[in-house]
Amino acid sequence: MAVSLSRLRICRLNAKDGEPDKRACVYHSSQTKIIRHSLLRFPRYLTLLHMSEKHSSISLNVFLCLLALLIGSGGFVGLASLREEPAKRDVETKVFNVEVFEVQRVNLQEIVKGFGSVVAEREVVYSAQLSGEVVSVSRRLKVGEAVSGPKFFPNDPLLETGSSRTEGDVLLSIDPEVYHERLAQADQAVEEGLAELQTLKQQEQNNARLLETSRRNYSIAKADHARMEQLAKDGTVTQNQLTLSQLDERRYERAFIEADNLHSLFPAQRQQLQKRLDRLNTEKKLAAINVRRTEVRAPFSGLLTEVHVEKGQYVQPGTPLYRVTQIDAVEIAVPLHPLDFAKIAELVLAGDQPLVELAENEVASARWTGRVVRISPEADMATRTIDVLVEVDNKGVALPLLPGSFVQARIQGPVLKNVVVIPRAAVIGNSPGSTRVFVERDGKAVEVAVEVSRRLEAQAFISAGLTPGDRVVMTNLDVLTNGSHIAVQATTSAAESLRDGQTLMLRD
Secondary structure (H helix, E strand, C coil): CCEECCCCEECCECCCCCCECHHHCECCCHHHHHHHHHHHHCHHHHHHHCCCCCCHHHHHHHHHHHHHHHHHHHHHHHHHHHCCCCCCCCCCCCEEEEEEEECCEEEEEEEEEEEEEEEEEEEEEEECCCCEEEEEECCCCCCCCEECCCEEEECCCCCCCCEEEECCCEEEEECCHHHHHHHHHHHHHHHHHHHHHHHHHHHHHHHHHHHHHHHHHHHHHHHHHHHHHHHHHHCCCCHHHHHHHHHHHHHHHHHHHHHHHHHHHHHHHHHHHHHHHHHHHHHHHHHHHHHHHCEEECCCCEEEEEECCCCCCEECCCCEEEEEEEEEEEEEEEEECHHHHHHHHHHHHCCCCCEEEEECCCCCCCCEEEEEEEEEEEECCCCCCEEEEEEEECCCCCCCCCCCCEEEEEEEEEEEEEEEEEEHHHCECCCCCCCEEEEEECCEEEEEECEEEEEECCEEEEEECCCCCCEEECCCCCCCCCCEEEEEEEEECHHHHCCCCCCEEEEC
16 A cells, blocks of 8 residues: 655555565655654554555545644643642631611601792782872882881870870872862761751751640640530530631641651651761761872881882772782791601691791701691692691891792601611612611621611611611621621711701600
Protein backbone atom coordinates (compact mmCIF):
# COMPACT_ATOMS: atom_id res chain seq x y z
CA MET A 1 0.00 0.00 0.00
CA ALA A 2 1.05 3.59 -0.53
CA VAL A 3 -0.36 7.04 0.50
CA SER A 4 0.02 10.21 -1.57
CA LEU A 5 -0.38 13.70 -0.11
CA SER A 6 1.00 16.96 -1.53
CA ARG A 7 3.17 15.15 -3.99
CA LEU A 8 4.26 12.77 -1.18
CA ARG A 9 4.47 9.07 -1.79
CA ILE A 10 4.90 6.61 1.10
CA CYS A 11 6.00 3.19 -0.03
CA ARG A 12 5.13 -0.29 1.13
CA LEU A 13 5.98 -1.37 4.65
CA ASN A 14 8.34 -4.12 5.47
CA ALA A 15 6.15 -7.10 6.21
CA LYS A 16 8.57 -8.54 8.71
CA ASP A 17 9.25 -5.79 11.24
CA GLY A 18 6.74 -3.12 10.22
CA GLU A 19 9.49 -0.70 9.20
CA PRO A 20 9.08 1.18 5.92
CA ASP A 21 11.19 0.36 2.97
CA LYS A 22 13.37 3.40 2.65
CA ARG A 23 14.44 2.51 -0.85
CA ALA A 24 10.88 2.65 -2.13
CA CYS A 25 10.06 6.07 -0.65
CA VAL A 26 10.23 9.33 -2.59
CA TYR A 27 9.86 12.73 -0.84
CA HIS A 28 9.06 15.90 -2.64
CA SER A 29 9.02 18.62 0.10
CA SER A 30 10.38 19.61 3.50
CA GLN A 31 6.96 18.92 5.08
CA THR A 32 7.18 15.29 4.07
CA LYS A 33 10.39 14.96 6.07
CA ILE A 34 8.60 16.03 9.27
CA ILE A 35 5.75 13.64 8.63
CA ARG A 36 8.18 10.80 7.89
CA HIS A 37 10.00 11.48 11.17
CA SER A 38 6.71 11.47 13.09
CA LEU A 39 5.63 8.22 11.47
CA LEU A 40 8.88 6.60 12.42
CA ARG A 41 8.43 7.72 16.11
CA PHE A 42 4.82 6.46 16.35
CA PRO A 43 4.81 3.12 14.62
CA ARG A 44 1.45 2.21 16.17
CA TYR A 45 -0.30 4.61 13.80
CA LEU A 46 1.18 3.08 10.70
CA THR A 47 -1.59 0.56 10.50
CA LEU A 48 -4.00 3.43 9.82
CA LEU A 49 -2.22 4.09 6.61
CA HIS A 50 -3.11 0.69 5.19
CA MET A 51 -5.91 2.05 3.10
CA SER A 52 -6.35 2.77 -0.46
CA GLU A 53 -4.64 5.68 -2.08
CA LYS A 54 -8.07 7.11 -2.86
CA HIS A 55 -8.80 7.99 0.84
CA SER A 56 -5.30 8.63 2.02
CA SER A 57 -5.65 12.47 2.01
CA ILE A 58 -8.63 12.54 4.44
CA SER A 59 -7.02 10.09 6.83
CA LEU A 60 -3.86 12.13 7.02
CA ASN A 61 -5.88 15.29 7.96
CA VAL A 62 -7.53 13.45 10.84
CA PHE A 63 -4.19 12.23 11.98
CA LEU A 64 -2.73 15.71 11.98
CA CYS A 65 -5.61 17.08 14.09
CA LEU A 66 -5.19 14.37 16.68
CA LEU A 67 -1.49 14.99 16.75
CA ALA A 68 -2.03 18.73 17.38
CA LEU A 69 -4.42 17.99 20.25
CA LEU A 70 -1.93 15.66 21.87
CA ILE A 71 0.87 18.17 21.63
CA GLY A 72 -1.34 21.00 23.01
CA SER A 73 -2.56 18.88 25.93
CA GLY A 74 0.96 17.96 26.85
CA GLY A 75 2.03 21.59 26.83
CA PHE A 76 -0.92 22.67 29.01
CA VAL A 77 -0.18 19.94 31.54
CA GLY A 78 3.44 20.99 31.65
CA LEU A 79 2.61 24.65 32.24
CA ALA A 80 0.06 23.77 34.91
CA SER A 81 2.67 21.79 36.80
CA LEU A 82 4.86 24.91 36.97
CA ARG A 83 2.08 27.11 38.72
CA GLU A 84 2.43 27.64 42.45
CA GLU A 85 -0.44 26.67 44.80
CA PRO A 86 -2.42 29.77 46.12
CA ALA A 87 -2.16 30.63 49.81
CA LYS A 88 -5.15 29.50 51.88
CA ARG A 89 -7.07 32.12 53.96
CA ASP A 90 -9.54 31.70 56.79
CA VAL A 91 -13.25 32.45 55.93
CA GLU A 92 -14.38 35.81 57.50
CA THR A 93 -17.93 36.33 58.90
CA LYS A 94 -19.93 39.08 57.10
CA VAL A 95 -21.25 41.75 59.51
CA PHE A 96 -23.89 44.28 58.30
CA ASN A 97 -24.13 47.77 59.75
CA VAL A 98 -27.76 48.57 60.59
CA GLU A 99 -29.98 51.10 62.33
CA VAL A 100 -32.66 49.90 64.73
CA PHE A 101 -35.94 51.18 66.18
CA GLU A 102 -36.64 50.58 69.86
CA VAL A 103 -40.20 49.34 70.43
CA GLN A 104 -42.30 51.20 73.02
CA ARG A 105 -45.94 51.42 73.98
CA VAL A 106 -47.06 55.03 73.47
CA ASN A 107 -50.14 57.25 73.33
CA LEU A 108 -50.62 58.83 69.91
CA GLN A 109 -52.99 61.52 68.71
CA GLU A 110 -54.10 61.14 65.14
CA ILE A 111 -53.88 64.23 62.93
CA VAL A 112 -56.58 64.61 60.28
CA LYS A 113 -55.46 66.76 57.37
CA GLY A 114 -57.46 68.73 54.85
CA PHE A 115 -57.55 71.93 52.81
CA GLY A 116 -60.04 74.76 52.73
CA SER A 117 -60.69 78.34 51.67
CA VAL A 118 -60.97 81.14 54.21
CA VAL A 119 -64.15 83.23 54.31
CA ALA A 120 -65.00 86.15 56.55
CA GLU A 121 -67.45 85.41 59.31
CA ARG A 122 -69.12 88.75 58.59
CA GLU A 123 -69.11 90.38 55.16
CA VAL A 124 -71.65 92.45 53.26
CA VAL A 125 -71.96 94.25 49.94
CA TYR A 126 -73.73 97.46 50.90
CA SER A 127 -76.20 98.71 48.26
CA ALA A 128 -78.03 101.98 47.82
CA GLN A 129 -81.46 102.19 49.45
CA LEU A 130 -82.44 105.42 47.71
CA SER A 131 -82.19 106.90 44.26
CA GLY A 132 -80.29 110.08 43.65
CA GLU A 133 -76.96 111.65 42.87
CA VAL A 134 -73.91 110.95 45.02
CA VAL A 135 -73.02 114.47 46.17
CA SER A 136 -70.08 113.67 48.47
CA VAL A 137 -67.62 110.84 49.07
CA SER A 138 -65.44 110.31 52.14
CA ARG A 139 -61.68 110.27 51.69
CA ARG A 140 -61.70 106.92 53.50
CA LEU A 141 -63.84 105.28 50.82
CA LYS A 142 -60.90 103.30 49.42
CA VAL A 143 -60.05 99.63 49.27
CA GLY A 144 -58.07 98.55 52.33
CA GLU A 145 -59.25 101.40 54.56
CA ALA A 146 -60.55 100.51 58.02
CA VAL A 147 -63.99 101.90 58.88
CA SER A 148 -65.91 102.02 62.14
CA GLY A 149 -69.49 100.91 62.51
CA PRO A 150 -72.09 101.69 65.18
CA LYS A 151 -70.98 101.12 68.76
CA PHE A 152 -73.11 100.29 71.74
CA PHE A 153 -72.25 101.11 75.33
CA PRO A 154 -74.46 99.06 77.64
CA ASN A 155 -75.00 99.92 81.30
CA ASP A 156 -73.87 103.52 80.93
CA PRO A 157 -74.50 105.14 84.37
CA LEU A 158 -74.76 108.60 82.76
CA LEU A 159 -77.84 107.66 80.75
CA GLU A 160 -81.35 106.96 82.02
CA THR A 161 -81.77 104.08 79.56
CA GLY A 162 -78.55 102.48 80.73
CA SER A 163 -77.07 102.22 77.20
CA SER A 164 -75.97 104.43 74.33
CA ARG A 165 -75.21 104.09 70.62
CA THR A 166 -72.86 105.94 68.31
CA GLU A 167 -73.32 105.96 64.55
CA GLY A 168 -70.82 104.55 62.09
CA ASP A 169 -68.55 106.50 59.76
CA VAL A 170 -70.24 108.41 56.91
CA LEU A 171 -68.74 107.09 53.68
CA LEU A 172 -70.85 108.95 51.11
CA SER A 173 -73.96 111.14 50.78
CA ILE A 174 -76.86 111.05 48.33
CA ASP A 175 -78.63 114.31 47.42
CA PRO A 176 -81.09 114.79 50.34
CA GLU A 177 -83.16 117.72 48.99
CA VAL A 178 -86.05 115.67 47.62
CA TYR A 179 -86.22 113.58 50.76
CA HIS A 180 -86.30 116.64 53.01
CA GLU A 181 -89.26 117.92 50.99
CA ARG A 182 -91.06 114.62 51.35
CA LEU A 183 -90.45 114.70 55.07
CA ALA A 184 -91.91 118.19 55.28
CA GLN A 185 -95.00 117.08 53.34
CA ALA A 186 -95.46 114.10 55.57
CA ASP A 187 -95.09 116.26 58.64
CA GLN A 188 -97.74 118.68 57.34
CA ALA A 189 -100.11 115.82 56.55
CA VAL A 190 -99.75 114.56 60.09
CA GLU A 191 -100.54 117.99 61.50
CA GLU A 192 -103.68 118.18 59.33
CA GLY A 193 -104.73 114.78 60.50
CA LEU A 194 -104.27 115.80 64.11
CA ALA A 195 -106.41 118.91 63.49
CA GLU A 196 -109.18 116.80 61.94
CA LEU A 197 -109.09 114.45 64.88
CA GLN A 198 -109.35 117.36 67.28
CA THR A 199 -112.31 118.75 65.33
CA LEU A 200 -114.04 115.40 65.43
CA LYS A 201 -113.56 115.19 69.17
CA GLN A 202 -115.15 118.63 69.57
CA GLN A 203 -118.07 117.62 67.36
CA GLU A 204 -118.51 114.50 69.41
CA GLN A 205 -118.69 116.55 72.61
CA ASN A 206 -121.26 118.94 71.08
CA ASN A 207 -123.33 116.02 69.88
CA ALA A 208 -123.25 114.52 73.34
CA ARG A 209 -124.73 117.70 74.81
CA LEU A 210 -127.35 117.83 72.03
CA LEU A 211 -128.25 114.22 72.67
CA GLU A 212 -128.73 114.92 76.34
CA THR A 213 -131.03 117.87 75.55
CA SER A 214 -133.04 115.79 73.07
CA ARG A 215 -133.42 113.04 75.62
CA ARG A 216 -134.65 115.47 78.23
CA ASN A 217 -137.12 117.20 75.83
CA TYR A 218 -138.43 113.84 74.71
CA SER A 219 -138.99 112.77 78.31
CA ILE A 220 -140.95 116.00 79.04
CA ALA A 221 -143.06 115.67 75.89
CA LYS A 222 -143.80 112.08 76.68
CA ALA A 223 -144.92 112.96 80.21
CA ASP A 224 -147.11 115.85 78.92
CA HIS A 225 -148.81 113.57 76.42
CA ALA A 226 -149.56 111.01 79.14
CA ARG A 227 -151.10 113.77 81.28
CA MET A 228 -153.19 115.00 78.35
CA GLU A 229 -154.50 111.50 77.77
CA GLN A 230 -155.67 111.32 81.40
CA LEU A 231 -157.39 114.75 81.14
CA ALA A 232 -159.07 113.72 77.91
CA LYS A 233 -160.59 110.74 79.70
CA ASP A 234 -161.98 113.14 82.31
CA GLY A 235 -163.29 115.44 79.54
CA THR A 236 -161.16 118.31 80.69
CA VAL A 237 -159.32 118.76 77.34
CA THR A 238 -160.55 118.52 73.84
CA GLN A 239 -159.55 115.98 71.28
CA ASN A 240 -157.65 118.64 69.40
CA GLN A 241 -155.48 119.43 72.39
CA LEU A 242 -154.75 115.73 72.84
CA THR A 243 -153.69 115.42 69.20
CA LEU A 244 -151.33 118.39 69.49
CA SER A 245 -149.63 116.87 72.55
CA GLN A 246 -149.18 113.60 70.68
CA LEU A 247 -147.55 115.38 67.76
CA ASP A 248 -145.15 117.18 70.10
CA GLU A 249 -144.15 113.89 71.69
CA ARG A 250 -143.36 112.34 68.29
CA ARG A 251 -141.37 115.38 67.18
CA TYR A 252 -139.15 115.25 70.28
CA GLU A 253 -138.78 111.52 69.92
CA ARG A 254 -137.58 111.91 66.34
CA ALA A 255 -135.10 114.60 67.37
CA PHE A 256 -133.78 112.34 70.13
CA ILE A 257 -133.36 109.42 67.72
CA GLU A 258 -131.48 111.56 65.19
CA ALA A 259 -129.13 112.90 67.87
CA ASP A 260 -128.54 109.41 69.19
CA ASN A 261 -127.78 108.03 65.71
CA LEU A 262 -125.38 110.85 65.00
CA HIS A 263 -123.63 110.25 68.31
CA SER A 264 -123.20 106.53 67.54
CA LEU A 265 -121.27 107.35 64.33
CA PHE A 266 -118.52 109.27 66.09
CA PRO A 267 -116.53 106.21 67.30
CA ALA A 268 -116.26 104.84 63.77
CA GLN A 269 -115.30 108.26 62.41
CA ARG A 270 -112.74 108.70 65.17
CA GLN A 271 -111.28 105.25 64.48
CA GLN A 272 -111.08 105.89 60.74
CA LEU A 273 -109.40 109.23 61.30
CA GLN A 274 -106.98 107.68 63.78
CA LYS A 275 -105.95 105.04 61.25
CA ARG A 276 -105.38 107.73 58.68
CA LEU A 277 -103.30 109.63 61.18
CA ASP A 278 -101.28 106.51 61.95
CA ARG A 279 -100.62 106.04 58.25
CA LEU A 280 -99.48 109.64 57.96
CA ASN A 281 -97.18 109.17 60.94
CA THR A 282 -95.72 106.07 59.29
CA GLU A 283 -95.12 107.99 56.10
CA LYS A 284 -93.45 110.69 58.15
CA LYS A 285 -91.19 108.13 59.82
CA LEU A 286 -90.29 106.61 56.46
CA ALA A 287 -89.51 110.04 55.10
CA ALA A 288 -87.30 110.70 58.10
CA ILE A 289 -85.58 107.32 57.58
CA ASN A 290 -84.94 108.16 53.94
CA VAL A 291 -83.43 111.47 55.00
CA ARG A 292 -81.04 109.57 57.31
CA ARG A 293 -80.30 107.10 54.53
CA THR A 294 -78.96 109.88 52.35
CA GLU A 295 -75.88 109.62 54.59
CA VAL A 296 -74.48 106.17 53.86
CA ARG A 297 -72.62 104.86 56.92
CA ALA A 298 -70.52 101.79 57.63
CA PRO A 299 -72.84 99.02 58.90
CA PHE A 300 -70.12 97.54 61.13
CA SER A 301 -66.42 97.90 61.76
CA GLY A 302 -64.14 96.28 59.22
CA LEU A 303 -62.08 96.79 56.09
CA LEU A 304 -63.29 98.07 52.75
CA THR A 305 -62.57 95.35 50.20
CA GLU A 306 -64.49 96.75 47.21
CA VAL A 307 -65.65 100.23 46.13
CA HIS A 308 -68.19 100.57 43.28
CA VAL A 309 -69.27 104.24 43.40
CA GLU A 310 -67.83 107.68 42.70
CA LYS A 311 -68.93 111.25 43.33
CA GLY A 312 -71.49 112.49 40.80
CA GLN A 313 -72.76 108.99 40.00
CA TYR A 314 -76.54 108.48 39.97
CA VAL A 315 -77.60 105.46 41.97
CA GLN A 316 -80.86 103.60 42.41
CA PRO A 317 -82.08 101.23 45.10
CA GLY A 318 -80.00 98.05 44.82
CA THR A 319 -76.93 99.66 43.23
CA PRO A 320 -73.80 98.17 44.91
CA LEU A 321 -71.80 100.87 46.67
CA TYR A 322 -69.00 99.05 48.53
CA ARG A 323 -68.14 95.84 50.32
CA VAL A 324 -66.99 95.83 53.92
CA THR A 325 -65.41 92.76 55.54
CA GLN A 326 -64.84 92.10 59.21
CA ILE A 327 -61.69 90.01 59.69
CA ASP A 328 -61.71 89.79 63.49
CA ALA A 329 -62.92 86.24 62.98
CA VAL A 330 -62.76 84.05 59.86
CA GLU A 331 -64.09 80.62 59.05
CA ILE A 332 -62.77 77.71 56.97
CA ALA A 333 -64.90 74.89 55.60
CA VAL A 334 -62.59 71.84 55.46
CA PRO A 335 -63.96 68.91 53.39
CA LEU A 336 -63.03 65.50 54.83
CA HIS A 337 -63.38 61.88 53.76
CA PRO A 338 -66.30 60.23 55.59
CA LEU A 339 -63.92 58.11 57.69
CA ASP A 340 -61.94 61.16 58.81
CA PHE A 341 -65.14 63.15 59.30
CA ALA A 342 -66.49 60.46 61.65
CA LYS A 343 -63.43 60.83 63.91
CA ILE A 344 -63.85 64.61 64.22
CA ALA A 345 -67.66 64.54 64.42
CA GLU A 346 -67.51 62.18 67.38
CA LEU A 347 -65.39 64.70 69.30
CA VAL A 348 -67.59 67.67 68.35
CA LEU A 349 -70.83 65.89 69.27
CA ALA A 350 -69.29 65.03 72.64
CA GLY A 351 -68.87 68.77 73.32
CA ASP A 352 -65.22 69.10 72.38
CA GLN A 353 -63.79 71.66 69.96
CA PRO A 354 -60.68 70.03 68.44
CA LEU A 355 -57.65 72.28 68.01
CA VAL A 356 -56.66 73.02 64.41
CA GLU A 357 -53.27 74.20 63.17
CA LEU A 358 -53.26 76.07 59.87
CA ALA A 359 -50.42 76.63 57.39
CA GLU A 360 -49.98 77.94 53.86
CA ASN A 361 -49.10 74.49 52.49
CA GLU A 362 -48.24 70.94 53.53
CA VAL A 363 -44.58 71.58 54.34
CA ALA A 364 -44.95 74.96 56.05
CA SER A 365 -45.00 75.34 59.82
CA ALA A 366 -48.29 76.19 61.50
CA ARG A 367 -48.93 79.95 61.47
CA TRP A 368 -52.51 80.18 62.78
CA THR A 369 -54.68 78.17 65.15
CA GLY A 370 -58.41 77.65 65.32
CA ARG A 371 -61.13 75.36 66.61
CA VAL A 372 -63.68 73.08 64.98
CA VAL A 373 -66.94 74.73 66.05
CA ARG A 374 -69.51 73.05 63.80
CA ILE A 375 -69.97 70.14 61.41
CA SER A 376 -71.95 70.06 58.20
CA PRO A 377 -75.27 68.17 58.28
CA GLU A 378 -74.86 66.86 54.72
CA ALA A 379 -72.26 65.55 52.28
CA ASP A 380 -71.26 67.18 49.02
CA MET A 381 -73.07 65.49 46.13
CA ALA A 382 -70.13 65.89 43.74
CA THR A 383 -67.15 64.96 45.94
CA ARG A 384 -68.89 62.85 48.63
CA THR A 385 -66.94 64.73 51.28
CA ILE A 386 -68.35 66.34 54.44
CA ASP A 387 -67.31 69.74 55.78
CA VAL A 388 -66.14 70.63 59.25
CA LEU A 389 -66.23 74.34 60.07
CA VAL A 390 -63.10 75.83 61.64
CA GLU A 391 -63.19 79.25 63.30
CA VAL A 392 -60.06 81.38 63.66
CA ASP A 393 -59.81 84.41 65.96
CA ASN A 394 -57.65 87.08 64.31
CA LYS A 395 -57.68 89.48 67.25
CA GLY A 396 -54.19 90.23 68.48
CA VAL A 397 -52.54 88.33 65.60
CA ALA A 398 -49.62 90.11 63.91
CA LEU A 399 -50.49 88.64 60.50
CA PRO A 400 -54.23 87.86 60.41
CA LEU A 401 -55.60 85.05 58.28
CA LEU A 402 -57.27 86.88 55.41
CA PRO A 403 -60.45 85.87 53.59
CA GLY A 404 -59.79 84.21 50.25
CA SER A 405 -56.66 82.39 51.45
CA PHE A 406 -56.25 78.66 50.79
CA VAL A 407 -54.71 76.84 53.74
CA GLN A 408 -53.94 73.36 55.00
CA ALA A 409 -55.71 72.34 58.20
CA ARG A 410 -54.21 69.85 60.66
CA ILE A 411 -57.00 68.80 63.00
CA GLN A 412 -56.17 67.04 66.24
CA GLY A 413 -58.23 63.87 66.17
CA PRO A 414 -58.78 61.01 68.64
CA VAL A 415 -56.01 59.79 70.96
CA LEU A 416 -54.83 56.19 70.41
CA LYS A 417 -53.72 54.87 73.79
CA ASN A 418 -51.07 52.24 74.62
CA VAL A 419 -50.21 51.24 71.04
CA VAL A 420 -47.08 49.77 69.43
CA VAL A 421 -46.03 51.60 66.29
CA ILE A 422 -42.90 51.11 64.16
CA PRO A 423 -41.67 52.61 60.87
CA ARG A 424 -43.63 51.14 58.01
CA ALA A 425 -40.46 50.57 55.98
CA ALA A 426 -39.25 48.04 58.58
CA VAL A 427 -42.14 45.64 57.81
CA ILE A 428 -41.48 42.97 55.18
CA GLY A 429 -44.51 41.66 53.32
CA ASN A 430 -48.00 43.06 52.87
CA SER A 431 -50.52 40.23 52.91
CA PRO A 432 -51.92 39.02 56.26
CA GLY A 433 -49.90 36.13 57.71
CA SER A 434 -46.75 37.00 55.76
CA THR A 435 -45.68 40.20 57.51
CA ARG A 436 -42.43 39.99 59.45
CA VAL A 437 -39.57 42.11 60.77
CA PHE A 438 -35.93 41.58 61.74
CA VAL A 439 -35.20 42.00 65.44
CA GLU A 440 -31.66 42.44 66.81
CA ARG A 441 -30.79 39.74 69.35
CA ASP A 442 -27.23 39.08 70.53
CA GLY A 443 -25.73 40.72 67.47
CA LYS A 444 -27.82 38.78 65.00
CA ALA A 445 -30.86 39.60 62.88
CA VAL A 446 -33.70 37.31 63.93
CA GLU A 447 -36.77 37.12 61.72
CA VAL A 448 -40.02 37.60 63.71
CA ALA A 449 -43.59 37.27 62.41
CA VAL A 450 -45.85 40.22 63.34
CA GLU A 451 -49.48 41.23 62.89
CA VAL A 452 -50.09 44.67 61.38
CA SER A 453 -53.46 46.07 62.43
CA ARG A 454 -53.19 49.32 60.53
CA ARG A 455 -50.86 51.32 58.30
CA LEU A 456 -50.93 55.10 58.47
CA GLU A 457 -48.57 56.77 56.00
CA ALA A 458 -45.01 56.09 57.28
CA GLN A 459 -46.08 54.15 60.39
CA ALA A 460 -47.35 50.64 61.01
CA PHE A 461 -49.40 49.63 64.06
CA ILE A 462 -48.35 46.24 65.47
CA SER A 463 -50.96 44.22 67.34
CA ALA A 464 -48.86 41.07 67.97
CA GLY A 465 -45.29 39.82 67.63
CA LEU A 466 -43.33 42.60 69.35
CA THR A 467 -42.81 43.58 72.96
CA PRO A 468 -41.46 46.82 74.48
CA GLY A 469 -37.68 46.83 74.35
CA ASP A 470 -37.36 44.90 71.09
CA ARG A 471 -35.03 46.55 68.59
CA VAL A 472 -36.40 46.36 65.05
CA VAL A 473 -33.89 46.57 62.19
CA MET A 474 -34.68 49.39 59.76
CA THR A 475 -31.81 49.29 57.20
CA ASN A 476 -30.10 46.74 54.91
CA LEU A 477 -33.28 44.65 54.90
CA ASP A 478 -32.65 43.58 51.30
CA VAL A 479 -29.43 41.68 52.19
CA LEU A 480 -30.30 40.31 55.63
CA THR A 481 -31.31 36.74 56.28
CA ASN A 482 -32.37 35.01 59.43
CA GLY A 483 -29.26 34.80 61.63
CA SER A 484 -27.16 37.38 59.79
CA HIS A 485 -24.57 39.11 61.92
CA ILE A 486 -25.29 42.80 62.41
CA ALA A 487 -23.70 45.78 64.11
CA VAL A 488 -26.05 48.48 65.43
CA GLN A 489 -24.90 51.94 64.37
CA ALA A 490 -27.85 54.03 65.63
CA THR A 491 -31.03 53.57 67.68
CA THR A 492 -34.25 55.51 67.03
CA SER A 493 -37.18 55.86 69.42
CA ALA A 494 -40.85 56.64 68.83
CA ALA A 495 -40.34 60.23 69.96
CA GLU A 496 -37.63 60.78 67.34
CA SER A 497 -39.53 58.93 64.62
CA LEU A 498 -42.69 60.99 65.15
CA ARG A 499 -40.96 64.32 65.73
CA ASP A 500 -41.90 65.64 62.30
CA GLY A 501 -44.93 63.46 61.85
CA GLN A 502 -47.83 64.82 59.82
CA THR A 503 -50.48 62.31 60.81
CA LEU A 504 -49.49 61.19 64.32
CA MET A 505 -48.44 63.16 67.37
CA LEU A 506 -46.88 61.71 70.54
CA ARG A 507 -48.94 62.34 73.68
CA ASP A 508 -48.18 61.77 77.35
